[in-house]
Amino acid sequence: xxxxxxxxxxxQYLVDRVLRGDTKAFEIIIRNTKGLVAQIVFKMxxxxxxxxxxxxxxxxxxxxxxxxxxxxxxxxxxxxxxxYNTCLNYLEKKxxxxxxxxxxxxxxxxxxxxxKTINRDLINVTESLIFKKELSEILKFEIEMLxxxxxxxxTLYHNEELSYxxxxxxxxxxxxxxxxxxxxxxxxxxxxxxxxxxKEEL
Amino acid sequence: xxxxxxxDNDIQQFVLDKGNCxxxxxxxxxxxxxxxxxxxxxxxxxxxxxxxxxxxxxFDLTGLVxxxxxxxxxxGSRTSALIWLFTIIGLSPLVITIYLFGNYxxxxxxxxxxxxxxxxxxxxxxxxxxxxxxxFRKYKKQMALLDVN
Numbered sequence: 621x622x623x624x625x626x627x628x629x630x631x632q633y634l635v636d637r638v639l640r641g642d643t644k645a646f647e648i649i650i651r652n653t654k655g656l657v658a659q660i661v662f663k664m665x666x667x668x669x670x671x672x673x674x675x676x677x678x679x680x681x682x683x684x685x686x687x688x689x690x691x692x693x694x695x696x697x698x699x700x701x702x703x704y705n706t707c708l709n710y711l712e713k714k715x716x717x718x719x720x721x722x723x724x725x726x727x728x729x730x731x732x733x734x735x736k737t738i739n740r741d742l743i744n745v746t747e748s749l750i751f752k753k754e755l756s757e758i759l760k761f762e763i764e765m766l767x768x769x770x771x772x773x774x775t776l777y778h779n780e781e782l783s784y785x786x787x788x789x790x791x792x793x794x795x796x797x798x799x800x801x802x803x804x805x806x807x808x809x810x811x812x813x814x815x816x817x818x819k820e821e822l
Numbered sequence: 823x824x825x826x827x828x829x830d831n832d833i834q835q836f837v838l839d840k841g842n843c844x845x846x847x848x849x850x851x852x853x854x855x856x857x858x859x860x861x862x863x864x865x866x867x868x869x870x871x872x873x874x875x876x877x878x879x880x881f882d883l884t885g886l887v888x889x890x891x892x893x894x895x896x897x898g899s900r901t902s903a904l905i906w907l908f909t910i911i912g913l914s915p916l917v918i919t920i921y922l923f924g925n926y927x928x929x930x931x932x933x934x935x936x937x938x939x940x941x942x943x944x945x946x947x948x949x950x951x952x953x954x955x956x957x958f959r960k961y962k963k964q965m966a967l968l969d970v971n
Contacts, residue, residue, distance in 0.1 A: 643888055643891065643892070646887075646891070647888060650883065650884045650887055650888075654879065654883055655876060658876070658878055658879055659876065659877060662877035671879070672879070675879060676883065676887055676890065679883070679887040680887060680890060680891070755866075756870055756873070756874070759867070759870050759874065760874055763871070763874070774871060775871075775874075778871040778872050779871060779872060779874055779876065803830070803834055806834055806867065806868075807830050807834075809867060809871075810863055810864060810867055813863075814863065
C-alpha cells in the first residue's frame, strides 16, 4: 500500500468517525492539519488577533462541511483550501492586495538591514556560522516582505514540501499559474538578496 | 562560458529537477560558470527556505475549536427541543378545538359549497407559500451576512 492509499484510508476512517459523532477524531484532524493551517494563516494574515479568529473559523467550517467532503483530494489539502479561501475573503474584505505590482522593488528597510549585517568578508568558521544565521534572518524578513500569495506559495512548496498539484488544489489556481508565480517569487527573493550582497559572499 | 545564457526559470528548474531538464539546459550548465553560480545561489536559497522555522499558534487551537463545536451542539439540541415545545404549544389550541367542537365544525363545513371551500383552501395555501418563500429569502440573506466564506 503506497503513501497516498494510506493517507486516503486514514482520511476516510477519521471522517467516518467524526460523522458518527466522535469529536476525538476531529481533534486528530486538527492536530494533523494545524501546521499547514498555521503556515497559510501566518503568511497571508498580519494581525495576530485576526489569525486567531480565522484559524478557529477554518476548523469550524471544516467541521460543518465535513459531510460534503468527497475525498477528491487529501483531507489536509481540503482543509488547506478552506484556510486559503477564508484568508482570501478576509483580505478582500479588508481590501488588501494579494500580489503587489511593485514586487520587484526592494524595500529600503531591507537594504539597511543587509548593509548593517553582511557588509564584511567571511574569515573563519565562527563568522561563517554567524553569516548563516544572518542569512536565515534576512531571508525570513524578505519572505515576509513578499505579497501574501507569493509568500504562501513559497512556503507551501519549499517549507511544507507540497507538490504543484496540491498547491493548485489549495489555491484553486491552474497548476501552470502556480508554477509561474513560484518562478517569479523565487526570482524576486534571489534578486532582493543579491541586491547589496555580492554573489561571492553568498 | 557561452554568449547566450539560459533563462532564470531554466536555472530554477535545473536546481529543482535536473532529470526533467532539456539537453540544451544541461549542456549549457556544464560549460557556463555564470549560470552555475546562479544555480548555486538558488540551491542555497531553497535550502534556507526549507529550514525556516515553521510558525505555530500560541494558543490552544484544538481546545478552542472543540469547545466551540460542543457549545454549538448544546445550543443546537436546546434549539430543537424549544422548536418541539413551541410546535406542541402552537398546535394544542387547534387540537383542543377540533376535539371539543369537531362535530359542530363538520356540520358547518358541510353547509358550505365546494366552490367556496376550494377558494378558501387555495387562498390559504397560496398565502402560506408566499410567507414561506419570504422567510427562506430572509434566512438566506442573513446566513450570507454571517458566513465569512
